[in-house]
Amino acid sequence: MRPASRQIAADWTTPPQADGAFEDGADDIDAAAVAAYRISVETGRPLSERKLAEMFGKTSRRWARNRMAEARQALKSAMADSH
Numbered sequence: 001m002r003p004a005s006r007q008i009a010a011d012w013t014t015p016p017q018a019d020g021a022f023e024d025g026a027d028d029i030d031a032a033a034v035a036a037y038r039i040s041v042e043t044g045r046p047l048s049e050r051k052l053a054e055m056f057g058k059t060s061r062r063w064a065r066n067r068m069a070e071a072r073q074a075l076k077s078a079m080a081d082s083h
Contacts, residue, residue, distance in 0.1 A: 029056055033067040038075060 033056050040047040047055070053064040 030067060030070075032056070033064070034071045034074065037068050037071040041071065041075065 033052060036055060037047055037052055049061040049064040049068065052067060053059060053061060058064065
């Protein structure tokens, strides 16, 4: 357990978030993860679920799998649009 003085200091230094800021941040993280995975595939070195999750401070492989599926869907759409 942290001493009370450390807890107060930690709370004081954390900026308050506006309503909806957390959701926007989560969407940004998801989009960045999709882009990172897509780039890794395009360069021929696809990231693993574990590595992708780790890059974005996540512990859920399911979260990473979902981002990977989104990236694959975006790649398929891009390829279909180019034909």
